[in-house]
Amino acid sequence: xxxxxxxxxxxxxxxxxxxxxxxxxxxxxxxxxxxxxxxxxxxxxxxxxxxxxxxxxxxxxxxxxxxxxxxx
Amino acid sequence: xxxxxxxxxxxxxxxxxxxxxxxxxxxxxxxxxxxxxxxxxxxxxxxxxxxxxxxxxxxxxxxxxxxxxxxxxxxxxxxxxxxxxxxxxxxxxxxxxxxxxxxxxxxxxxxxxxxxxxxxxxxxxxxxxxxxxxxxxxxxxxxxxxxxxxxxxxxxxxxxxxxxxxxxxxxxxxxxxxxxxxxxxxxxxxxxxxxxxxxxxxxxxxxxxxxxxxxxxxxx
Numbered sequence: 001x002x003x004x005x006x007x008x009x010x011x012x013x014x015x016x017x018x019x020x021x022x023x024x025x026x027x028x029x030x031x032x033x034x035x036x037x038x039x040x041x042x043x044x045x046x047x048x049x050x051x052x053x054x055x056x057x058x059x060x061x062x063x064x065x066x067x068x069x070x071x072x
Numbered sequence: 073x074x075x076x077x078x079x080x081x082x083x084x085x086x087x088x089x090x091x092x093x094x095x096x097x098x099x100x101x102x103x104x105x106x107x108x109x110x111x112x113x114x115x116x117x118x119x120x121x122x123x124x125x126x127x128x129x130x131x132x133x134x135x136x137x138x139x140x141x142x143x144x145x146x147x148x149x150x151x152x153x154x155x156x157x158x159x160x161x162x163x164x165x166x167x168x169x170x171x172x173x174x175x176x177x178x179x180x181x182x183x184x185x186x187x188x189x190x191x192x193x194x195x196x197x198x199x200x201x202x203x204x205x206x207x208x209x210x211x212x213x214x215x216x217x218x219x220x221x222x223x224x225x226x227x228x229x230x231x232x233x234x235x236x237x238x239x240x241x242x243x244x245x246x247x248x249x250x251x252x253x254x255x256x257x258x259x260x261x262x263x264x265x266x267x268x269x270x271x272x273x274x275x276x277x278x279x280x281x282x283x284x285x286x287x288x289x290x291x292x
Contacts, residue, residue: 024105040091043090043094054278
């Protein structure tokens with residue numbers, strides 16, 4: 001029984017140290033407390049803003065093209 | 073708005089890239105850690121650049137077969153946006169290199185190849201700016217454009233693979249496919265590439281239409 005426990009303990013300690021090696025550091029805290037959503041929201045706002053700007057520019061050029069067509 | 077479906081598709085794919093790219097699962101790896109997510113932003117810049125340059129070369133060939141200002145404008149404006157994409161690619165690469173390799177410019181074959189590609193293309197714009205005669209400018213720059221595209225292929229795809237490189241995916245280093253043992257990153261990476269490429273063509277189309285209006289009124 002003592003042997004068995006020792007082997008079990010060794011196996012678990014080995015397994016846990018192995019698991020630590022296999023687990024590189026990632027931004028888990030940032031994900032678990034939800035702060036990652038702040039980052040996502042910020043960059044999505046900037047993306048949407050720039051894309052809306054591009055849409056408006058596209059519309060402006062279309063309007064200019066129509067004006068030129070009408071004047072011909 | 074002209075033929076807007078692919079522009080809306082680009083917007084949707086980019087929104088998915090930004091949200092999914094930051095929130096979805098990525099493999100846990102040493103050294104790269106969370107920076108692996110740069111794959112969704114850095115690599116599509118190069119794919120976008122190559123697509124835009126390919127389209128630019130296509131119009132350069134069309135110009136040589138059928139000289140007309142129309143083809144010249146298309147060719148130049150596509151190259152313009154492609155160049156901007158390349159600059160963004162090299163800058164994002166430098167930021168990542170500082171983190172992963174320890175220096176902004178590591179002299180890595182892939183970095184050098186990308187830099188030389190951009191220099192070859194910047195010579196294209198210098199060449200254009202230095203010729204007064206319009207027909208001559210269009211013809212010479214079309215020929216140079218084809219050369220530049222052909223020069224890009226060994227610089228980006230062949231030479232970095234023949235040397236030791238720290239860049240993921242070359243010199244025996246794990247690349248996209250090895251990071252991605254369970255294909256988890258492809259669900260964001262492929263849509264990201266399509267979204268960024270479409271955005272590049274959208275911006276190029278606006279530049280082309282602007283130049284065509286200018287041309288119509290001989291404003292330039």
